[in-house]
Amino acid sequence: MTPPYQAPRLTVPVGVHDHSEGPSDARLVLVEYGDYQCPYCGAAYPIVKRIQKHLGKRLRFVFRNFPITNSHPQAQWAAEVAEASAAQGKFWEMHDYLYEHQSSLGDATFFARFGRSLELDVVRIEREVAQHLHLDRIQEDFTSGVRSGVNGTPTFFINGVRYDGYPEFAPLVAALEEAEKGTR
Amino acid sequence: MTASPGSRALSILTPGTRAPDFTLHSAPDQSLSLREYRGRPVVIAFYPADWSPVCSDQMGLYAQVMPEFKKFNADVLGISVDSIWSHLAFAKDRRLNFPLLSDFEPKGAVSRAYGAYEPRSGESTRALFVLDSQGTIAWSMLSPDGINPGADGILSALEKLERAGPRRKPT
Numbered sequence: 001m002t003p004p005y006q007a008p009r010l011t012v013p014v015g016v017h018d019h020s021e022g023p024s025d026a027r028l029v030l031v032e033y034g035d036y037q038c039p040y041c042g043a044a045y046p047i048v049k050r051i052q053k054h055l056g057k058r059l060r061f062v063f064r065n066f067p068i069t070n071s072h073p074q075a076q077w078a079a080e081v082a083e084a085s086a087a088q089g090k091f092w093e094m095h096d097y098l099y100e101h102q103s104s105l106g107d108a109t110f111f112a113r114f115g116r117s118l119e120l121d122v123v124r125i126e127r128e129v130a131q132h133l134h135l136d137r138i139q140e141d142f143t144s145g146v147r148s149g150v151n152g153t154p155t156f157f158i159n160g161v162r163y164d165g166y167p168e169f170a171p172l173v174a175a176l177e178e179a180e181k182g183t184r
Numbered sequence: 185m186t187a188s189p190g191s192r193a194l195s196i197l198t199p200g201t202r203a204p205d206f207t208l209h210s211a212p213d214q215s216l217s218l219r220e221y222r223g224r225p226v227v228i229a230f231y232p233a234d235w236s237p238v239c240s241d242q243m244g245l246y247a248q249v250m251p252e253f254k255k256f257n258a259d260v261l262g263i264s265v266d267s268i269w270s271h272l273a274f275a276k277d278r279r280l281n282f283p284l285l286s287d288f289e290p291k292g293a294v295s296r297a298y299g300a301y302e303p304r305s306g307e308s309t310r311a312l313f314v315l316d317s318q319g320t321i322a323w324s325m326l327s328p329d330g331i332n333p334g335a336d337g338i339l340s341a342l343e344k345l346e347r348a349g350p351r352r353k354p355t
Contacts, residue, residue: 005328008336070247070279146249151334152241164331 007162008149014062019091021052022060027183028176030059031157033066033145036078036098037105038153044167045099051172058180063095065141066153074105076138083134084125085118093118159183196299196311201321203228203313204297208285209268216261216283218319225258225322225345226315227338230300230308234266234274234284242310242332244278249335256342261285264308265292300326314341 014020014029032048034041052061065083067075078098085094097114104110115122128134145155149162156163156172159179165171197203203226207217218226231242243262246253253260260282266274271284287294287308295301300311310327323341327333 005326005331008334011336068244068248070281071244143252146252146334147336147339149334149336151245151332 007164009162010157010160011147012144013160018062018064019086020060020062021092023057024060026058026060028055028059028180029062029159030176031062031064033064033150033153033155035067035072035075035153036082037072037075037102038068040167041154042099042102044154047167047169047172050169051176054173055176059176064145065138066145066150066155067138067142068153077129078105079138080129080132080134081125083137084128085120087128088120088124090118090120196324196326197313197321199321199323203315203319203321206294206297208263208287208294210283210285211272212268216285221259222319223317225256225317225342227253227258227260228263228313228315229260230263230295230298230311232305232307232310233264234270243280245335246282247278247280250281252335252339253342256346258342263287263294265295265306312338314338314345316345
């Protein structure tokens with residue numbers, strides 16, 4: 001007999017290795033597996049910001065890489081740029097910058113422009129991206145996503161359980177608040 | 185959109201069953217038979233339709249996860265009732281690296297043989313099968329409507345097959 005359907009769970013728990021915003025002891029943990037070139041992730045980006053604002057200190061938000069390079073040729077490059085920025089302590093600044101400038105990913109002037117606006121060592125980023133210094137980490141994220149049931153981008157997990165609803169503000173907040181009840 | 189177990193969950197072929205053989209078109213002038221894959225694990229992914237309105241859909245994900253499947257020497261076959269011309273355009277658009285088979289005429293016959301057909305919509309369901317090297321179903325799963333099952337169940341099933349011992353020679 002086929003067992004009844006159960007939403008998959010995160011196989012790699014959130015830890016110090018992760019890029020996260022919000023208190024590490026927050027009752028609610030929202031994990032996104034995302035791709036910087038995916039338009040649906042681009043659409044989800046302001047929604048997540050709104051949710052973070054709405055839930056404040058109750059929420060910890062974690063971003064993990066899931067570049068789908070077959071459909072998005074710039075996705076891996078963008079993920080490598082974000083990881084290289086993380087090495088300079090500016091992951092979230094770059095994460096936000098990438099989603100806010102999604103249409104110009106891969107433009108020749110991209111490095112020059114973000115270098116100015118984010119005060120990053122651009123030469124170091126270019127070198128680390130060219131050497132694929134952070135690719136292992138990106139692939140680890142990707143593999144952990146696949147093994148956790150990530151089925152496209154964006155895929156969200158709420159307190160470790162895959163969220164199968166629409167990536168919109170109201171249903172996500174409702175699911176988060178529902179999950180919060182279980183933690184009291 | 186909440187997932188709930190459907191009553192159809194009992195209808196797909198279950199582990200231990202011999203996978204029904206089939207021959208379907210993989211290109212306008214080319215067809216492919218399941219028995220050609222004897223000797224290595226095969227993943228069969230039935231899905232409702234080409235061109236589902238999301239990027240990085242189920243088939244695109246499998247293309248991206250292909251290196252993981254290949255670690256188990258497994259091949260992937262996608263099957264829907266779409267015509268071969270639709271499959272060709274879809275595979276090109278999503279850069280798919282595995283065959284899409286057209287269960288087009290008689291419509292849905294192979295999907296029905298696996299219990300993976302929904303007559304109300306006239307489409308295959310999102311049913312997954314992992315076959316061992318002998319062509320016996322080792323694992324199967326039916327995903328609820330609208331839920332892309334991802335690849336984790338397939339990989340766990342392939343892992344379990346590998347742990348079960350060295351691949352036996354095809355009979």
